[in-house]
Amino acid sequence: MKECEIFSSLKVPCTSNIVIRLDGRNFSQLSRKLEFEKPYDIEFVEILSEASYNLFKEFNPRFIYTFSDEISMLLKDVPFGGRVEKIDSVMASFLSGAFTREIMGKDKYYEIFKEITPISFDSRVIPLSNKGVITYFQERQMEAWRNCLNGYSYWTLRKKHSKTEAMKILHKKKSKQLHDILFYEGINLAMKPAWQKRGIGLYKKKIQVEGLNPLSQEKVKSEREKITIDWKLPRFDKRFFLEKILLE
Ligand SMILES: Nc1nc2c(ncn2[C@@H]2O[C@H](COP(=O)(O)OP(=O)(O)OP(=O)(O)O)[C@@H](O)[C@H]2O)c(=O)[nH]1
Numbered sequence: 001m002k003e004c005e006i007f008s009s010l011k012v013p014c015t016s017n018i019v020i021r022l023d024g025r026n027f028s029q030l031s032r033k034l035e036f037e038k039p040y041d042i043e044f045v046e047i048l049s050e051a052s053y054n055l056f057k058e059f060n061p062r063f064i065y066t067f068s069d070e071i072s073m074l075l076k077d078v079p080f081g082g083r084v085e086k087i088d089s090v091m092a093s094f095l096s097g098a099f100t101r102e103i104m105g106k107d108k109y110y111e112i113f114k115e116i117t118p119i120s121f122d123s124r125v126i127p128l129s130n131k132g133v134i135t136y137f138q139e140r141q142m143e144a145w146r147n148c149l150n151g152y153s154y155w156t157l158r159k160k161h162s163k164t165e166a167m168k169i170l171h172k173k174k175s176k177q178l179h180d181i182l183f184y185e186g187i188n189l190a191m192k193p194a195w196q197k198r199g200i201g202l203y204k205k206k207i208q209v210e211g212l213n214p215l216s217q218e219k220v221k222s223e224r225e226k227i228t229i230d231w232k233l234p235r236f237d238k239r240f241f242l243e244k245i246l247l248e
């Protein structure tokens with residue numbers, strides 16, 4: 001029946017950059033069940049960034065970008081001979097395992113997490129040109145910003161209104177009008193942390209380390225690469241990708 005495995009030979013184009021985007025399945029429900037803070041729960045965000053760190057250590061990508069319940073990973077080396085089914089299934093299951101391990105490590109979630117449906121992520125493979133990589137991450141970052149504006153607007157209105165009322169008030173509002181609503185309620189998004197507005201990035205950074213030469217016992221300096229979790233990302237532009245991510 002090997003001939004029926006018709007998708008197993010589907011491969012990514014070998015000339016492209018590859019981004020894998022993973023997204024939590026039914027995380028709206030998960031956030032209700034685990035009573036995450038709204039619109040942002042720092043513990044949840046830390047769990048997802050720690051799970052992203054695990055992905056980074058295992059697959060050594062160029063860059064990982066995460067906000068809400070999604071993670072985009074720009075690969076350096078394409079694993080599994082570029083086989084799409086294998087990449088998608090391994091990435092999604094690896095992340096589900098890493099996320100579960102992180103969340104089970106927290107006392108406050110341990111009991112309830114044992115009772116609920118196991119979590120899962122979906123995964124897709126996105127081939128991109130060099131220019132496409134920059135546009136892709138700019139678009140995801142714009143989505144993070146929209147998410148931030150909509151999230152604060154909705155949950156601010158929910159303090160005084162029902163779900164239906166809040167949705168009605170927000171219906172077809174432009175971003176300027178949302179800022180006005182927030183301003184009226186004393187919320188200034190300019191004062192909110194960068195990670196809420198622009199997401200979180202993981203990439204390798206060169207650092208200087210000091211060691212001891214075992215023979216001469218002299219102090220020596222050398223350069224190492226360390227995975228950095230950047231909670232204060234700038235707005236993505238070409239320079240960011242040329243300097244930090246080193247597109248070839
Ligand atoms: N309270 C809270 N919820 C969050 C946070 N981050 C993500 N979420 C939830 O995760 C959801 C992510 O959106 P979607 O991926 O579109 O929704 P989903 O329920 O996961 O749906 P599918 O991805 O289609 O399965 C948001 O709608 C929120 O409900 C957070 O920091 N706090």
Ligand SMILES: [Mg+2]
Nearest residue numbers: 023024025069
């Ligand atoms: Mg989701």
